Amino acid sequence: MATAADQDAETLAKLVVGVLHVAVEEHWLRKLAVYLGASEQALRLIISIFLGYPFALFYRQFLFYKDCYLIHLFHIVTGLSIAYFNFGNQLYHSLICVVLQFLILRLMGRTVTAVLTTFFFQMVYLLAGYFYTATDTYDIKWTMPHCVLTLKLIGLAVDYYDGGKDWNSLSIEQQKYAILRVPSLMEIAGFSYFYGGFLVGPQFSMNNYMKLVQGQMTDIPGKKSNSILPALKRLSLGLFYLVGYTLLSPYITDEYLLSQDYENRPFWFRCLYMLVWGKFVLYKYVTCWLVTEGVCILTGLGFNGLDEKGHPLWNACANMKIWLFETNPRFTGTIASFNINTNAWVAHYVFKRLKFLGNKVVSQGLSLLFLALWHGLHSGYLICFQMEFLIVIVERQAASLITESPVLSKLASITVLKPVFYLVQQTIHWLFMGYSMTAFCLFTWDKWLKVYKSIYFLGHVFFLSLLFILPYVHKIMVPRKEKLKKAE
DSSP states (O other): OOOHHHHHHHHHHHHHHHHHHHHOOHHHHHHHHHHHTOOHHHHHHHHHHHTHHHHHHHIIIIITTSOHHHHHHHHHHHHHHHHHHHHGGGGHHHHHHHHHHHHHHHHHOSSHHHHHHHHHHHHHHHHHHHHHHOOSSOOOOTHHHHHHHHHHHHHHHHHHHHTTSOGGGSOHHHHHHOOOSOOOHHHHHHHHHOTTTTTTOOOOOHHHHHHHHTTOSSSSTTSOOSOHHHHHHHHHHHHHHHHHHHHHTTTSOHHHHTSHHHHHSOHHHHHHHHHHHHHHTTHHHHHHHHHHHHHHHHHTTTOOOBOTTSOBOOOTTOOBOHHHHHHOOSHHHHHHHBSHHHHHHHIIIIIGGGGGGOOHHHHHHHHHHHHHHHHOSSHHHHHHHHHHHHHHHHHHHHHHHHHHOHHHHHHHTOGGGHHHHHHHHHHHHHHHHHHHHHHHHHOSHHHHHHHHHHTTTHHHHHHHHHHHHHHHHHHHHSOHHHHHHHHO
């Protein structure tokens, strides 16, 4: 006679098969992709991201507070189904890495060897995937979710290692993530294939995942979270960006940057197009992250405790701070508001772990180098993150100059001039964000070099000049007493 658990397992299997059966019709997908002017792979990706909502509702209705193994099984089955729907038999790449990661933790234990083995194996596997599947255009293939998985599994190894260290030697952040017992294969697989973060992120810790499975990620202890409305808000915002991107994408394209028409246009037009394109091209990432954040909120994984007024916070899986992203005129503001969880991951597992170098600039440079390699082997990624490194340094120099110079700080505080300064800042900000994104999106050196030549390497000339000029301007405009006060 079937047990209740067997019936639950059978029900979830039927749900997954039923939902995917509707989406798997090859002919229907191909026709719809042509109608929408998108690639079939892009359409599969979008469908898969939105499938997170019925999966999350099923979890809330039938699996909340049920046996942990059932929830892990649900996440594994749904995640593998999504992987097969998008990449077919190539899902074996993720399976290999998940199983080997489990064996590394089991056989090597809480050792530096386990951490280093994990880091090099997972990164080499990812980079080999990039090498063997590389083209000169952006393709949606198995390496896309695999880069997300790579960070998850490296973070898992580090957190497991931290769990064996003296508790008092850990920072508060490390204590939050430290894993105190070895995870089972089912737990690691459920963590890896969770449908709300498998394809495009966000990153989240094993501890938060286990709290979700145990029914702890809720604002009402013992009951399903009141997260439907917050989830719908992020979904609605994601749909808004999706519609905007879909309507405008035929008119603002990467290909136009490489066209003869673009090259023949006046210099001011080429810069203006790059500014608009640089802002617009990010919206496809914004769309995906807002939609997946809504899925995480709906399950409860987005729960981040209560604020000072006792209201629940649902930003644990937020990858975007939309208001900051749209209004902040500084590059550091965009970095702080865009791909938040990945940036936090790099800060926690790479930047802060390089503290032994004793130099923040070197640590930041190595962290950005890691990010560039993690994105892929194309030269454009290296150029993009090199520009980010340069721009952030120059921006800090400029901010320090304005703050410490009596003349400039007084000028910046004039109310009537603030809108003018803001407009100038935003223009510089998004022009050179577009300049950096040109290399990121065009990948190969022959393409981004052609565009950079057409605007005379404006970004490099502008920021390299400021890098050497600003220190001398600082000496002239900042009185000696201000420098002494800062030194004290």
